[in-house]
Amino acid sequence: MNPQLQRLYDIAQKPERRIVGLMSGTSLDGLDVALCRITGSGGDTHVTLEQFTTVPYDEPFKDSIRAVFAKKQIDFEHLTLLNEQIGTLHGHWVTDCLRTWNVPADAVDLVASHGQTVYHAPQQQHGRAGYPNATLQIGDGDHVAAAAGIITLSDFRQRHVAHGGEGAPLAVYGDYFVFSQAGEDRILLNMGGIANFTYLPGSLDAGVVFTTDTGPGNTLLDAYARHYTGKSYDENGQMAARGHVSTDLLAALLDHPFFAHPFPKTTGPEVFNMAYVRDAQQRSLTTDLAADDLMATLTRFSAESITNAIGQTLQQAGIQRPRIYMSGGGAHNPILTQTIARLLPGCTFAKTDELGIPGDAKEAILFAVLANEALAGGSTNFGDRQGVPSVTMGKISFYK
Numbered sequence: 001m002n003p004q005l006q007r008l009y010d011i012a013q014k015p016e017r018r019i020v021g022l023m024s025g026t027s028l029d030g031l032d033v034a035l036c037r038i039t040g041s042g043g044d045t046h047v048t049l050e051q052f053t054t055v056p057y058d059e060p061f062k063d064s065i066r067a068v069f070a071k072k073q074i075d076f077e078h079l080t081l082l083n084e085q086i087g088t089l090h091g092h093w094v095t096d097c098l099r100t101w102n103v104p105a106d107a108v109d110l111v112a113s114h115g116q117t118v119y120h121a122p123q124q125q126h127g128r129a130g131y132p133n134a135t136l137q138i139g140d141g142d143h144v145a146a147a148a149g150i151i152t153l154s155d156f157r158q159r160h161v162a163h164g165g166e167g168a169p170l171a172v173y174g175d176y177f178v179f180s181q182a183g184e185d186r187i188l189l190n191m192g193g194i195a196n197f198t199y200l201p202g203s204l205d206a207g208v209v210f211t212t213d214t215g216p217g218n219t220l221l222d223a224y225a226r227h228y229t230g231k232s233y234d235e236n237g238q239m240a241a242r243g244h245v246s247t248d249l250l251a252a253l254l255d256h257p258f259f260a261h262p263f264p265k266t267t268g269p270e271v272f273n274m275a276y277v278r279d280a281q282q283r284s285l286t287t288d289l290a291a292d293d294l295m296a297t298l299t300r301f302s303a304e305s306i307t308n309a310i311g312q313t314l315q316q317a318g319i320q321r322p323r324i325y326m327s328g329g330g331a332h333n334p335i336l337t338q339t340i341a342r343l344l345p346g347c348t349f350a351k352t353d354e355l356g357i358p359g360d361a362k363e364a365i366l367f368a369v370l371a372n373e374a375l376a377g378g379s380t381n382f383g384d385r386q387g388v389p390s391v392t393m394g395k396i397s398f399y400k
């Protein structure tokens, strides 16, 4: 037998696994690296976060990714080169982090690598007859494994798509396994570039767990902060706080087929980008809006699209007063979080940090949990519903 197969078999049988989760999201701020200790699987999963850091991307690297990111037309050679380069870099950064943390590579069982989404194309978005849901992540897992010297699971989204999903949100699985609490209806709201949420019933019934993207989180705020100030985001919502919301522009921003499409649904910067905002400004005759007013309106747009989606879900499911746990970079934006709280007066709010998981680390931890489930779990039945197929995910790369 291939000794690596034996190693994989042994890892699957261990009472406790050490897994490094890697996530690079739509904000392109850097690679989130979470060293996790995981016991159990499925509803018995228990995660201890041992170490966490974000390896920041420098500007040339961000620009290099932006050249192929969420664009219909790109330089295909550049995409091909990036697939290998990102995998190798991510693998080396794992090695660097482990060295900093004084953890030898052979004390780690697995790397769980999300890669970099470069194009997300659910059917409801591309609308092309005869083509399925599709999504593309690059940063090849074989390169991560070879550079880190650790067995790697990667490319998690494809099996979700192969079983009828849109390839996202995947957080629902980790959220259900790690954060479900008997007796408390919970919403786990993640505000990254794109926002999404998971509804976790206090009944713990996997068959009614629900998830969807809601639209933009920070992606438009970041794009315009960069445009106006050269900084990568509107720190603490300072610009938005100075501005006034344009109700005309807000109405135009909310007037898009994505928001009318039934749940669950996913999206990305392929739709929510500066061209989207410019189009809404033209339709609402607000092209000369001041920078602060535009930021205030875009922040309100993110908040309102999030709360509309949560509000509709609560109504449909007959849920009264859930507790909402926020995570992702948007949870650091007080204008965004205060607006959300104002728009959902029946709910109580906290951060996932209160549950022992730092909000900035949550998505990287999620992929460690998915890798754990691929090896040691797989028996949870989420029912035969769109959006949460009952599958495990991740492709295996040996390191030699």
Ligand SMILES: Nc1ncnc2c1ncn2[C@@H]1O[C@H](COP(=O)(O)OP(=O)(O)OP(=O)(O)O)[C@@H](O)[C@H]1O
Pocket (backbone or CB within 6 Å): 024, 025, 026, 027, 028, 029, 190, 191, 192, 193, 194, 195, 218, 221, 222, 232, 233, 234, 235, 236, 237, 327, 328, 329, 330, 332, 333, 334, 363
């Ligand atoms: N202090 C802050 N004030 C305002 N915004 C902040 C602050 N800190 C972080 N952010 C926002 O959070 C973003 C990073 O969020 P995060 O790391 O969750 O995104 P991501 O993982 O790339 O996204 P996705 O979940 O879409 O993949 C920043 O680009 C910024 O918009």
Ligand SMILES: CC(=O)N[C@H]1[C@@H]2OC[C@@H](O2)[C@@H](O)[C@@H]1O[C@H](C)C(=O)O
Pocket (backbone or CB within 6 Å): 025, 026, 117, 120, 135, 167, 168, 169, 170, 171, 172, 192, 193, 194, 195, 196, 213, 266, 267, 268, 363
């Ligand atoms: C295709 C893709 O990469 N989608 C991301 C993105 O970022 C947030 C939102 O859109 C979410 O659907 C997803 O990531 C998280 C980790 C998820 O799958 O749950």
